[in-house]
Amino acid sequence: MRLTTLTGEDLRRVCVRTDQSVRESMAVMSDAGLRLAPVLDAESGRFYGVAADGDLRRFLAANGSLEAPVSDAANRNPVVLEEVLNPTEVRSRMLWRGIEYLPLLRGDRLEALYVLWTVSAPERLTAVIMAGGLGSRLKPLTDACPKPLIKLGGKPILTHIIEHLRNEGVGRFVLSINYLGDMIVDHYGDGASLGVEIAYVHETSRMGTGGALGLIDPATLSEPFVCLNGDILNDLDLNALRERHLSSGWDATMVVRDHNYTVPYGVVRKTDDGSFVGSEEKPTMVFQINAGIYMLSKSVLPVVPKGRFYDLPTLFEDMRTRDLRSGTFTHQGRWIDVGTREEYERALDIFEAGY
Template identity: 35%
Template sequence: MTHQYKDTFLTQSSTIIEALKIIDLAALQIVLIVNDDCKLIGTITDGDIRRAILNGVQLTDTVDKVMNTSPKTATQNDDTASLKSIMHTQQIHRLPILDEHGCVVDLACIEDFTDNAEKEHKNYADISIVLMLGGLGTRLMPLTENLPKPMIEVGGKPLLETIVTHLRDQGFKNFYFSVNYKAEIIEDYFKDGRDFGVKISYLYEDKRMGTAGALSLIPDQPKGPLIVMNGDILTNNNFAHLVDFHKQTNAMATMCVREYQQQVPYGVVRTKGTKLDTIVEKPSQTYFVNAGIYILNPTVLEHVPKDQYLDMPTLFTQLEAENYESSVFPIREYWLDIGNPQDLEKGRAEYHQIFSDKKA
């Protein structure tokens, strides 16, 4: 092992923002909260932070608001077989190793115990990406008069190319393109995906089928989960974290959400009966809105009727009504729905700050 585990150390007075920097930049993707003697107090993963965001925790709060105070650990006396067994049984990727005083002396990683065949699974060969590309892009006319919205240039290349290469670079190689309006332009550019290092199959919508109805066009039952995404979203979301989160929650379907703040432009008056209680000047309210990205277990397709219009929110509502578990995954990374000229210009202006110029 002998990983650079000390790079993951923070104290209880550290902020969640500091923890995020370690998770995002360090290969170990975990934070170990320790005291001055390196005694383990708790751990933080990406999933811990996202769950806390849903509960209203702020990124400027200290890490004690999100840390797991009872993490799974191992001792110096545990052999390799024991470490591997603990990690597989508990379905965890990282395991702090402690001495007799509870101090961190190493960090076991699941990669240490996987053979080449298992490591290949990290390419997510059983997961398919379904991109919904059939919209008319009416709000972006006249740009979309002769061009489908996903092919509009952002950052010197089609928006859709950025979506594909970002997912590919995270290990996702199997794609379905659901197309309708100006489908031939998309197909001529991407073909079978070979030039972009992926495999692309096309789902042809003869009529408008909504963001979920087109899933009925998938010819064979998928072996693993489906990540479904609208084709007008610019994001550097960590999709590997999304997959892990979905599996950990044991949900049938997971909807990505984005925090949205709405400010009241007036002083809000709060009353007690006929008496004035308080006045709050221009308060803001925080909501979580649908981010247009979903991950679905393959059995969800059994709930999508053939050849019928169905939107994704309606599908989630139906699953809930039938007592199937669904979850929400908050996107904390960059996210922009390019649905109007203002957002298009915003995406173009911010593109090179968010994405490095990687060649396909």
């Protein structure tokens, strides 16, 4: 999903005043192609609230009039932003709150309206999700429940992942399952309840993060397709990843992210002969780490061995001996590996905070 910021004249065109009617407000929203209009006080111009299509429908269903002032139907306490953040963080907050519109206020004045647009991909993507792990690091939570079904914010981890990818243009999912896999099949079925198509491959033994690719019929995959671990919560812009993959001519693209590490000691710099050059107390070093998300072309599938354990980072190493190209895509947004108890607790805190 792509973030747009409406300001100035673009913002004024999508706003309505408290003395405008519900009918007029619906026309403003229709003309703008939005499902929400910020509402401003007719006299002072101060921010009053928002009128979403759901607010207006509920008002009319309760015998409200189309000619009534929109102030009668508006939501006076919407989610708003009262600090200027970089676009990546704004997008993250909106995705995690599940909202498409976010007003930015400066005091009691509307400064901007952030809008998340769903971008239609030229081809509906397929996502392969590795969901067969034992979840050993999350025991005892996984003693009787597969890791993908552990709940966060009232929904299983895997549901959060599927819903995000669906909103990014993924229409078909292949879930690789093993440990307590029948519970995953029983929960999701064919995916119709989530508005997607879900198929399954069953690992009979541990196959790593890439071995299951050898079990999948290539004809069932899109070109390219996305592959990821089933415990990675993220707000990745999948269309941007796809564009980078295709425009670079890569056969495989690994998503990476920055990871800061603070050395707990003073670091000394010296010459080869031992002469002192300088020192830095507890410096922070930045490394790029594998985020566990990949965009792959079908050209890499012959590299994957059949029926044995194989990790996707190994695929990138093996590609170097073939006539295949690989690259990286840096993700600066939210990313949580829920595979450990510590990270799971952090994710719980984030969901409780609402973003």
